[in-house]
Amino acid sequence: MATFVLTGAGGFLGFHVRAALQEHGHEVRSFAVGDAHDAAEAARLVAGADQLIHIAGVNRGEHEQVARGNRVFAQQVAQALRAAENPPARVVFANSTHAATDTVYGEAKREAGRIVSDAAETVGAHMQDILLPNLFGEFGRPFYNSVTATFCHLIATGQAPEVTDDKELTLLHAQDAADLLIGAVDPAGMGELTVQETVSGLRDRLQSMAGTYAKTEFPDLATRFDRDLFNTYRSFLYPEGLPLPITRHADQRGSFFEIVRSRGGTGQTSFSTTEPGITRGDHYHRRKVERFTVLAGEAEIALRKLGTDEKHVFRVSGDEPQSVDMPTFVSHNITNIGSGTLYTAFWTNDIFDPTNPDTIPEVV
Template sequence: MNFGSYPWGLGRGTGVFIKVRAIWAEEGENREWNGMNVLVTGAGGFIARNLIAGLQAYDGIRIFECGRTTGQSLLEEFCREADMVYHLAGSNRPKEITDYELTNVGFTRRLLELLKKHGNSCPVMFSSSIQALLDNPYGRSKKAAEELLLEYAEETGAKVFLYRLPNVFGKWCRPNYNSVIATLCHNTVGGLPTRINDAGHMMQLVYIEDLVRELTGLIGGGDRVSGFYEVPCTYRISLGRIVELVQAFQEGQEAGMMPELSDEFTRKLYDTYLSYMQPSGHMPDGAGIINGERNRA
């Protein structure tokens, strides 16, 4: 039985040229991306950490990690040299409502201006949210960022790939923040209570490894055109059912018994639960790394 399919040693990006064969590639896939520069914004975040680990599994990619402490001069260098941009930076629980505009819209505008400044029309992937369809501060800021990217694509001819992501779950997601699954797994493993207000609430979910597989497939752009895309594999399940499953996992652990893993979602949720039993179950934010050195600018 698979007790966890994660390459635990690939936790933190180093920004160096990686010379290992892809352990995440499936069905004999063998990609050679030697010399490609890939810029990842929001490098300290949950999705970015997993994406960086996935990218490191392929030959010859140089990863530019842009985090909270990355300075203007280094960001300019990244934008000048990038062959692909994964724009994952964003704010969804700021202290001030105005930070939605500052981060989600303002930084997107700054990023696109720097790409234009250096005449770099490489593809750009943007992690938006299903809340872009809602009339709330977060949703409006994501919608505004989408519009900036579509205008940029029309103006420059660059390809932009927009993903309105649902709730994403998996290893390294920060508990007690904005993921009920992360909080539930963290608390259950730690013997802490979790209060559920609406067990019947239906959740739309995507698993982090499915998302990473989709995003790494964007390298080079292929035949894709600018526009909105979805992760092919998503799940719709009630919050109450998720609680039941995680509680069953914990009871099985305590009894020394394997749970029933009869379907794909349950197996992925179980892998997620197991990750919170590891010291690296939640990976803290980083400063961003390139060529093995943390950004100081």
């Protein structure tokens, strides 16, 4: 287990980095930058850590706010590095490809990188300045983090996104960015993880996915990008979009229910039996798409987004089957609250791999 110190741990990318670090069992510390910064506390937290990842930044606001905010944040990180006893051996700056431009934001990110790099060199740490492109991912902030978050929010709330500047985007999922920042993936391979898509193409993909999912069907998830984009869209439906109805076809012979319709990609179906009073689950997924459907018995399915205390509980029954899809980064479990055996069907979009289960323990 290694110890990581983060700035910006409460932001969009910080959320994804913390989720990735939890899977690997690493310790995570964080300190505030900006007005809430405590220099002594920051130096104490940095001391003895294995890695420091500087994520916090200002990418929206007046020019002076953007320039000053990124400079001050970097200066506070540099101060903590220089003041810490036994500073970390690796320092990472979550920079932006905009650093190559002559915009105010680009210059601010270049300057921030220089400030942190100078401090890392002073303390003998290896510095990585990782230039990240347009990020997208679950639980992004619309009208702030990315056009993807904005489009997802608009579509999920029944609005029609408009395209005003149909440029080509280089897109990277936030979990891939997290893997790059924590050192799980070599930054030299970033190009294999990015996807080129126009703004209108992004909108059309999302609208098509939303239309398919509105029928409780899964869209084509054959590619990593489509899977990650679909998971991003689903996060904007949580928790209001759950549970999902199932159509019942009945005649004198009995009833017939369709549990899953998938438009493409791999899939695995399984079922479990659970004795009365027993709870299964208490974990979350970073990339897996999963659906629970109770076939017989009475159950409560509980969900909680990482980093929050709010729990959502859905009571489901085999008498009137409903499906509950598990959003990524939402811990979940299922409890048999009936007097008999609970039968539950599970569908996931990937074939289970015991060497990479994508199942991270987290009590709901």
